Amino acid sequence: MRGMERFRTSAKTLRANQTSAEARLWAALRGRRLAGWKFRRQHPIDRFIVDFVTLDGKLIVEVDGATHGERSAVERDEGRTRVLASLGFHVVRVTNTEVYENIDGVLEMIARTLRPH
Structure with missing residues (x-):
């Protein structure tokens, strides 16, 4: 259980130190503001901490900075997405x-992705 507690502590630290893009998206998602869906932020799933998730909608939203375009990061993200998909989650990346330039478009895409559920 010691490892799991450390994992939860890491998630809590990430919540306290979110990026400005994450803060902006969280302001639009929190409190069931997007079509009534309950989102969590910096939530542990399996061996990962995801940026945002709606457990009921089985949707994970990852906010990627500039470093996610590098080859090693792309490969790591693809592996992470495969594992999360095997657990029944759909992963979208923005x-x-x-987030800064088209938050309405991001929210529309998330809502559209959730509609079939």
Whole structure:
């Protein structure tokens, strides 16, 4: 259980130190503000801590900064997505730039992705 407690502590630290893009998206998602869906932020799933998740909708939203375009990061993200998909989650990725410049479009895409559920 010691490892799990450390994992929860890491998630709590990430919540306290969120990026400005994450803070902006969280302001739009928290409190069931997006079509009544309950989102959690920096939530542990399996061996990962995901940026945002709606457990009922089985949707994970990851906000990627500039470093996620590097080959090693892309490969790591693809592996992470495969594991999360094997657990029944759909993963969508948005960039910091998309959150800053087109938050309405990001929210529309998330809502559209959730509609079939």
